[in-house]
Amino acid sequence: MKKTKLNPILYAEDNFELQSPRASEKGVKLISEIKDVLITTDVAMMNSILRNLLSNAIKFTPVEGTIKVNGLCDENDLIIEIEDNGQGIPKDDIRKILNPNEHFSKLGTEKEPGTGLGLILCQNFIEPFGFDFEICEPNLTLERPTDYDHGGQIWASFLFNLAFWNP
Secondary structure, eight states: OOEEEEOHHHHHHHHHHHHHHHHHHHTOEEEEEOOSOOEEEEHHHHHHHHHHHHHHHHHHSOTTOEEEEEEEEOSSEEEEEEEEOSOOEEHHHHHHHTOTTSOOOOOOTTOOOOOSOHHHHHHHHHGGGTOOEEEEOOOOOSOOOTTOOOTTEEOOEEEEEEEEOOO
Protein backbone atom coordinates (compact mmCIF):
# COMPACT_ATOMS: atom_id res chain seq x y z
CA MET A 1 0.00 0.00 0.00
CA LYS A 2 1.36 3.36 -1.00
CA LYS A 3 0.02 6.32 0.94
CA THR A 4 -0.38 9.52 -1.05
CA LYS A 5 -1.59 13.03 -0.26
CA LEU A 6 -4.74 13.79 -2.27
CA ASN A 7 -7.98 15.73 -2.47
CA PRO A 8 -10.88 13.22 -2.36
CA ILE A 9 -13.17 15.51 -4.38
CA LEU A 10 -11.14 14.79 -7.51
CA TYR A 11 -11.33 11.03 -7.00
CA ALA A 12 -15.05 11.13 -6.29
CA GLU A 13 -15.55 13.06 -9.54
CA ASP A 14 -13.43 10.49 -11.45
CA ASN A 15 -15.50 7.65 -10.03
CA PHE A 16 -18.75 9.47 -10.83
CA GLU A 17 -17.55 9.80 -14.42
CA LEU A 18 -16.74 6.07 -14.56
CA GLN A 19 -20.16 5.12 -13.16
CA SER A 20 -22.21 7.75 -15.01
CA PRO A 21 -23.17 5.52 -17.98
CA ARG A 22 -24.78 2.97 -15.64
CA ALA A 23 -26.37 5.71 -13.54
CA SER A 24 -27.73 7.42 -16.66
CA GLU A 25 -29.30 4.16 -17.90
CA LYS A 26 -31.41 4.12 -14.73
CA GLY A 27 -31.85 7.89 -14.49
CA VAL A 28 -29.98 7.87 -11.16
CA LYS A 29 -28.65 11.23 -9.99
CA LEU A 30 -25.14 11.27 -8.45
CA ILE A 31 -24.35 14.02 -5.90
CA SER A 32 -21.02 14.69 -4.20
CA GLU A 33 -20.81 16.58 -0.93
CA ILE A 34 -17.24 15.71 -0.03
CA LYS A 35 -15.29 18.37 1.85
CA ASP A 36 -12.33 20.12 0.21
CA VAL A 37 -9.59 18.71 2.43
CA LEU A 38 -6.34 16.84 1.96
CA ILE A 39 -6.14 13.24 3.07
CA THR A 40 -3.48 10.55 3.14
CA THR A 41 -4.48 7.23 1.63
CA ASP A 42 -3.67 4.61 -0.96
CA VAL A 43 -5.18 5.91 -4.22
CA ALA A 44 -5.86 2.48 -5.73
CA MET A 45 -7.53 1.30 -2.52
CA MET A 46 -9.73 4.39 -2.25
CA ASN A 47 -10.74 4.19 -5.92
CA SER A 48 -11.59 0.49 -5.57
CA ILE A 49 -13.79 1.18 -2.55
CA LEU A 50 -15.56 4.14 -4.17
CA ARG A 51 -16.12 2.23 -7.43
CA ASN A 52 -17.50 -0.76 -5.57
CA LEU A 53 -19.81 1.24 -3.32
CA LEU A 54 -21.09 3.43 -6.16
CA SER A 55 -21.68 0.37 -8.33
CA ASN A 56 -23.68 -1.29 -5.53
CA ALA A 57 -25.62 1.90 -4.85
CA ILE A 58 -26.57 2.20 -8.53
CA LYS A 59 -27.59 -1.46 -8.58
CA PHE A 60 -29.93 -1.09 -5.58
CA THR A 61 -31.26 2.42 -6.30
CA PRO A 62 -34.55 2.57 -8.18
CA VAL A 63 -35.01 4.23 -11.56
CA GLU A 64 -34.87 8.04 -11.12
CA GLY A 65 -33.30 7.61 -7.67
CA THR A 66 -30.47 9.55 -6.01
CA ILE A 67 -27.06 8.60 -4.65
CA LYS A 68 -25.11 11.00 -2.48
CA VAL A 69 -21.48 10.75 -1.41
CA ASN A 70 -21.03 12.74 1.79
CA GLY A 71 -17.76 13.80 3.38
CA LEU A 72 -18.14 14.14 7.14
CA CYS A 73 -15.19 15.49 9.15
CA ASP A 74 -14.29 14.57 12.68
CA GLU A 75 -11.09 15.51 14.56
CA ASN A 76 -8.69 13.28 12.62
CA ASP A 77 -10.51 11.76 9.70
CA LEU A 78 -12.70 12.35 6.70
CA ILE A 79 -15.58 9.90 6.87
CA ILE A 80 -16.95 9.01 3.45
CA GLU A 81 -20.62 8.04 3.44
CA ILE A 82 -22.41 6.61 0.42
CA GLU A 83 -26.16 7.09 0.83
CA ASP A 84 -28.96 6.24 -1.60
CA ASN A 85 -32.74 6.20 -1.60
CA GLY A 86 -32.98 2.55 -2.57
CA GLN A 87 -35.06 -0.19 -1.07
CA GLY A 88 -33.00 -0.75 2.07
CA ILE A 89 -31.41 -3.91 3.45
CA PRO A 90 -33.22 -6.58 5.45
CA LYS A 91 -31.83 -6.46 8.99
CA ASP A 92 -30.96 -10.16 8.88
CA ASP A 93 -28.88 -9.63 5.74
CA ILE A 94 -26.57 -7.03 7.28
CA ARG A 95 -24.76 -9.70 9.33
CA LYS A 96 -24.32 -11.83 6.19
CA ILE A 97 -23.05 -9.07 3.91
CA LEU A 98 -19.66 -8.66 5.58
CA ASN A 99 -19.16 -12.30 6.55
CA PRO A 100 -16.39 -13.71 4.33
CA ASN A 101 -17.47 -17.26 5.23
CA GLU A 102 -20.95 -16.85 3.78
CA HIS A 103 -21.65 -16.21 0.10
CA PHE A 104 -24.32 -13.53 -0.14
CA SER A 105 -25.62 -11.87 -3.29
CA LYS A 106 -28.91 -10.29 -4.38
CA LEU A 107 -30.26 -8.94 -7.64
CA GLY A 108 -30.55 -5.18 -8.03
CA THR A 109 -33.74 -3.20 -8.63
CA GLU A 110 -33.56 -3.93 -12.38
CA LYS A 111 -32.39 -7.54 -11.83
CA GLU A 112 -28.68 -6.62 -12.09
CA PRO A 113 -26.53 -9.55 -10.90
CA GLY A 114 -23.63 -9.35 -8.46
CA THR A 115 -20.84 -11.55 -7.18
CA GLY A 116 -21.33 -11.08 -3.46
CA LEU A 117 -17.66 -10.14 -3.04
CA GLY A 118 -17.61 -6.34 -3.40
CA LEU A 119 -18.39 -5.27 0.15
CA ILE A 120 -16.07 -7.89 1.66
CA LEU A 121 -13.29 -6.55 -0.59
CA CYS A 122 -14.04 -3.00 0.58
CA GLN A 123 -13.77 -4.15 4.19
CA ASN A 124 -10.47 -5.94 3.45
CA PHE A 125 -9.05 -2.87 1.68
CA ILE A 126 -9.78 -0.38 4.47
CA GLU A 127 -8.97 -2.40 7.61
CA PRO A 128 -5.17 -2.63 7.05
CA PHE A 129 -5.10 1.16 7.44
CA GLY A 130 -6.56 0.77 10.93
CA PHE A 131 -9.88 2.29 9.85
CA ASP A 132 -13.43 1.04 9.87
CA PHE A 133 -15.86 0.02 7.19
CA GLU A 134 -19.43 0.16 8.47
CA ILE A 135 -23.00 -0.37 7.40
CA CYS A 136 -25.27 1.88 9.41
CA GLU A 137 -28.49 3.84 9.25
CA PRO A 138 -27.95 6.97 7.14
CA ASN A 139 -28.41 10.62 7.99
CA LEU A 140 -31.62 10.41 5.92
CA THR A 141 -30.90 13.53 3.94
CA LEU A 142 -32.45 12.01 0.82
CA GLU A 143 -36.18 11.82 0.17
CA ARG A 144 -37.52 8.33 0.81
CA PRO A 145 -40.49 6.69 -0.88
CA THR A 146 -43.53 7.16 1.36
CA ASP A 147 -45.41 4.17 -0.04
CA TYR A 148 -42.64 1.65 0.65
CA ASP A 149 -43.48 -1.08 3.18
CA HIS A 150 -40.35 -0.92 5.31
CA GLY A 151 -41.13 -4.03 7.37
CA GLY A 152 -37.92 -5.72 8.50
CA GLN A 153 -35.59 -3.54 6.41
CA ILE A 154 -33.47 -0.53 7.18
CA TRP A 155 -32.07 2.08 4.87
CA ALA A 156 -28.32 1.83 5.10
CA SER A 157 -25.29 3.96 4.44
CA PHE A 158 -21.83 2.59 3.85
CA LEU A 159 -19.08 4.45 5.71
CA PHE A 160 -15.30 4.37 5.67
CA ASN A 161 -12.80 6.81 7.10
CA LEU A 162 -9.57 8.26 5.69
CA ALA A 163 -6.86 10.13 7.60
CA PHE A 164 -6.29 13.84 7.07
CA TRP A 165 -2.95 14.74 5.56
CA ASN A 166 -0.53 15.72 8.30
CA PRO A 167 2.76 17.22 6.96
